[in-house]
Amino acid sequence: MAGIGRRLIPLMDRILVQRFEPELKTKGGIMIPEKAQAKIQSAKVIAVGPGARNEKGETIPVGVKPGDDVLLPEYGGTKVEIEEKEFYLFRDGDILGKWES
Template sequence: MAFRKFLPLFDRVLVERFTAETVTKGGIMLPEKSQGKVLQATVVAVGPGSVNQKGHVLPVSVKVGEKVLLPEYGGTKVVLDDKDYFLFRDGDILGKYVE
């Protein structure tokens, strides 16, 4: 629970990427080079939101625990207790999965 020690500011969202598939459904081990970049993640912390020109806080559009789709590039890597997390702006997140 290292991310509980880290609070994103403004409209930033801290996510934990899903792990890449290392074995196919047929049981074949995949080398690192052929593993695709994982674009899905779970939101682990969110900032309070951004402030508009009138001084009102615009809340972040995702909540902790939601599954989101990330852009292929971007984000800032954050290491907390030897685990990798990524920090994105709320507007950079492409969408969220609805169950």
């Protein structure tokens, strides 16, 4: 497999993210069955592409950087499996917001 042990560098304005682990228990300590777990829309930015290219071929840098915690839209994104771990690729423009660090 090409990707074994190698980092994936997103192309253009794509952002590689890893969603946070869902909360397994309520605040009161009660186990949350998988089905009831809300879809996690917050994620960690793992890697970013150079940015989209404009009419002149200049690259427009993206608006987030590796390490940022971001809020993803409910839908969209491309699932990517790297060494059996689940990542997602989103376009820079589709990421809703950044959690203040």
